[in-house]
Amino acid sequence: MADLHFLANPARFRRFSQRVLPGLTLATVLGFAIGLYLALLQSPPDYQQGETVRIMFVHVPSAWLSMAGYALLAVLGASLLVWRHPLAALMARAAAPVGACFALVCLATGSLWGRPMWGTYWVWDARLTSMLLLFFLYLGHIALSRAYDDPDRGDRAAAILALVGAINLPIIKFSVDWWNTLHQPASLMRLDAPAIHPAILMPLLWMAGSFLLLFILLVLVRTETEIDRRRLEIADQNA
Amino acid sequence: MSSYSVFILSAYLVVLVVLGGLTIASLSARSKARRELAARGLDRPREQRARTT
Numbered sequence: 053m054a055d056l057h058f059l060a061n062p063a064r065f066r067r068f069s070q071r072v073l074p075g076l077t078l079a080t081v082l083g084f085a086i087g088l089y090l091a092l093l094q095s096p097p098d099y100q101q102g103e104t105v106r107i108m109f110v111h112v113p114s115a116w117l118s119m120a121g122y123a124l125l126a127v128l129g130a131s132l133l134v135w136r137h138p139l140a141a142l143m144a145r146a147a148a149p150v151g152a153c154f155a156l157v158c159l160a161t162g163s164l165w166g167r168p169m170w171g172t173y174w175v176w177d178a179r180l181t182s183m184l185l186l187f188f189l190y191l192g193h194i195a196l197s198r199a200y201d202d203p204d205r206g207d208r209a210a211a212i213l214a215l216v217g218a219i220n221l222p223i224i225k226f227s228v229d230w231w232n233t234l235h236q237p238a239s240l241m242r243l244d245a246p247a248i249h250p251a252i253l254m255p256l257l258w259m260a261g262s263f264l265l266l267f268i269l270l271v272l273v274r275t276e277t278e279i280d281r282r283r284l285e286i287a288d289q290n291a
Numbered sequence: 292m293s294s295y296s297v298f299i300l301s302a303y304l305v306v307l308v309v310l311g312g313l314t315i316a317s318l319s320a321r322s323k324a325r326r327e328l329a330a331r332g333l334d335r336p337r338e339q340r341a342r343t344t
Binding site for chain 1: 320
């Protein structure tokens with residue numbers, strides 16, 4: 053918590069971000085280079101899915117990060133509404149488009165996997181529908197935060213949407229257990245051991261790590277931009 | 292790869308276009324904001340600006 057308070061000051065956050073970004077960029081590029089090699093060339097085809105398992109190496113990490121991104125929005129929303137954290141609104145504005153893009157990638161790649169495996173691009177199944185709802189929640193957050201002339205009002209309205217919409221996260225996670233769905237149940241995040249062979253698990257985890265680094269990188273860069281934009285707005289008001 | 296290669300390559304193309312596009316857009320927005328700050332002399336910390344004025 054002390055570290056979070058340290059970063060509450062936008063100028064201090066900016067210095068922290070500028071110190072971290074070069075190393076993070078290098079790690080992301082290296083992560084993707086190795087991850088793509090493992091995912092496209094090194095890993096064997098799955099015994100059931102065949103070569104289409106390679107789509108899972110981008111689909112699953114984007115699904116995880118779109119959900120993690122929305123959980124981040126909810127935490128930032130609570131920080132803004134309860135503690136009036138000065139950086140929370142700016143970071144939420146920065147993170148929402150990143151999460152929306154990961155949700156879009158998840159939906160599109162899942163659809164491209166579904167066509168050869170299920171015989172259809174889309175079904176109104178609980179997992180797919182709740183994931184589509186998550187994408188719309190992201191779009192709502194982006195629209196709401198920019199809908200008012202007073203940015204503070206927009207940020208507060210978007211924070212409430214983020215908190216209310218967080219109810220969708222457990223629905224996405226447990227939809228495959230609560231309802232009969234075409235989507236397969238969890239194969240990695242289970243109480244017992246993962247149901248994935250190490251030869252498939254390794255590239256999946258590597259790509260997930262690379263996606264996570266890219267997510268952090270994009271949120272840091274966009275938060276810096278939001279801080280700069282807010283400074284320009286304040287300068288315009290004072291002029 | 293296989294007869295499914297069109298789906299696999301399309302999926303990776305989607306990732307490249309969406310996430311690559313977002314990365315480029317984010318970096319160019321940051322450069323634009325920094326240029327505007329620099330043009331108005333707001334790119335230095337407040338204390339440093341106060342010393343020079």
